Amino acid sequence: MLSAKNIFKSYPTPAEPLEVLRDVSLELDAGERLAIVGPSGAGKSTLLQILGTLDAPTSGTVQINQTDPFQLSETELAHFRNRQIGFIFQDHHLLPQLTVLENVLIPALAIGRPSEETIQHATDLLERVGLASRSTHLPGELSGGEKERVAVARALLNRPTLILADEPTGNLDSHTAQAITDLLLKLQAEENAILVTVTHSKDLAAAMGQQKTLLDGRLS
Numbered sequence: 204m205l206s207a208k209n210i211f212k213s214y215p216t217p218a219e220p221l222e223v224l225r226d227v228s229l230e231l232d233a234g235e236r237l238a239i240v241g242p243s244g245a246g247k248s249t250l251l252q253i254l255g256t257l258d259a260p261t262s263g264t265v266q267i268n269q270t271d272p273f274q275l276s277e278t279e280l281a282h283f284r285n286r287q288i289g290f291i292f293q294d295h296h297l298l299p300q301l302t303v304l305e306n307v308l309i310p311a312l313a314i315g316r317p318s319e320e321t322i323q324h325a326t327d328l329l330e331r332v333g334l335a336s337r338s339t340h341l342p343g344e345l346s347g348g349e350k351e352r353v354a355v356a357r358a359l360l361n362r363p364t365l366i367l368a369d370e371p372t373g374n375l376d377s378h379t380a381q382a383i384t385d386l387l388l389k390l391q392a393e394e395n396a397i398l399v400t401v402t403h404s405k406d407l408a409a410a411m412g413q414q415k416t417l418l419d420g421r422l423s
């Protein structure tokens with residue numbers, strides 16, 4: 204379960220602090236989906252960073268599976284994040300010198316040498332995203348949509364509680380965007396994970412089923 208309660212976030216500026224999030228709360232159970240929409244600069248990515256434990260709120264609490272990540276030590280938090288959260292970014296963040304399979308294995312490589320079982324799971328995920336035949340290729344040899352599919356497979360490697368996607372279809376043509384949306388929703392449902400996406404895409408937001416708008420720092 205994901206719960207965020209009374210989240211406020213301000214950034215310091217030379218003048219007044221810039222208040223980006225004002226009393227944002229949300230609660231999602233396993234298998235639920237939420238699209239966060241809103242104008243540019245509304246604080247969508249800031250909220251996603253906080254839900255992803257990459258940035259702490261100025262005040263308020265986050266709980267992921269009954270754990271408050273911001274109470275953990277740095278090392279515990281890195282481990283927790285790696286185990287519980289899968290991230291998908293608009294520009295996929297694949298490492299160009301690693302093969303497709305190695306890129307999917309990155310969340311496992313962060314905690315040591317991947318087991319045979321983990322390598323098999325990564326191979327299965329590549330099969331499920333339709334890229335089994337490309338596992339030894341480098342990202343530079345793939346199309347934009349294929350790279351995004353690798354990013355989806357990688358986000359699922361550790362069977363995360365929570366998948367966070369920031370504009371996962373942002374750089375794709377409408378046909379490829381639809382294919383990535385279908386794939387993401389299918390895998391999320393199969394894994395019973397929580398999926399939160401930030402998007403400007405009306406199609407993706409509609410496909411997510413539930414959407415909320417961030418405006419003037421408030422989510423409604």
Ligand SMILES: Nc1ncnc2c1ncn2[C@@H]1O[C@H](COP(=O)(O)OP(=O)(O)OP(=O)(O)O)[C@@H](O)[C@H]1O
Binds near residue numbers: 215221241249250
């Ligand atoms: N580290 C930071 N320091 C200072 N201000 C920041 C920082 N990060 C974001 N901001 C500001 O916070 C506000 C919200 O930014 P954020 O990236 O969360 O918006 P967004 O809704 O995701 O926008 P977009 O749709 O354009 O990506 C913006 O005014 C931005 O300039």
